Amino acid sequence: MWFTMSVLFLIGLVYSIKYLNNPDPYTDLKALTANQVGVVFGFCGLVTGSMWARFTWGTWWTFSEPKMNLAALALTIYVAYFILRSAFDDPEKRAKLSAVYNIFAACTMPFLLYIIPRQLPSLHPGASGNPAFSQITSPSLRLIFYPAVIGFIGLAFWIMDIVLRYKKLQYEWEKDR
């Protein structure tokens, strides 16, 4: 889930930069869609990660675990992106400001998810000397895991395409009226 989310947020970042380079309403819609689907997958990762924590650490949520809390913070930064969008009526202004905000949000992402959790004491695999994912899983599990990552990224692309087609139609429809 986090793999898929990272890929989608990266796509959102690329389209936001593209929009600022060349203001085209469709590019803005693409960035919005990528972020929207990315947040859905991030939410999946957070909920299932919480479930995993229940069975390995014995608690659904702990505030002493930096990776968990910073992942939640990263998601709220993206929720703020949607709230920021809804605050503007002028589509051009909205697209421009949200593109700038999205670049900021995407830049905080690697720090929140990868750099800071590694600097703090943590129980999460892959943090502060704990074995990372590749060290505690067997090769046969990895054989399933990485195709599953690719599959979910494919699924995310498909969902993104459907949402994008819907948004384009809606945009044309609202424009004509």
Next chain:
Amino acid sequence: MITNIIQQDTSTVVDTLTKAYESKWHAANNLSSSSTIIQDMASHNLIFIVLGVTLIIWFILLFFIIRLDKKVGTLEREFEHEQSITETGDS
């Protein structure tokens, strides 16, 4: 007291995953000497956690797709409504 209960619980649970994959799973070969996290995970019936995780993922995605379906339906109805108005307006 509580830890006793937990330990009793986990020892009675039938561990299907470790038994079936013990020979294939490298981490299970020297389970007694591995870290406490791995030991703890192997003592639970992991397949239910896997089931829960996959169900959560599918239900969230399903919810998202159903919501999208409803939005498309609303747009469709609006479109048909507008079309019927222009048709009656022309005739």
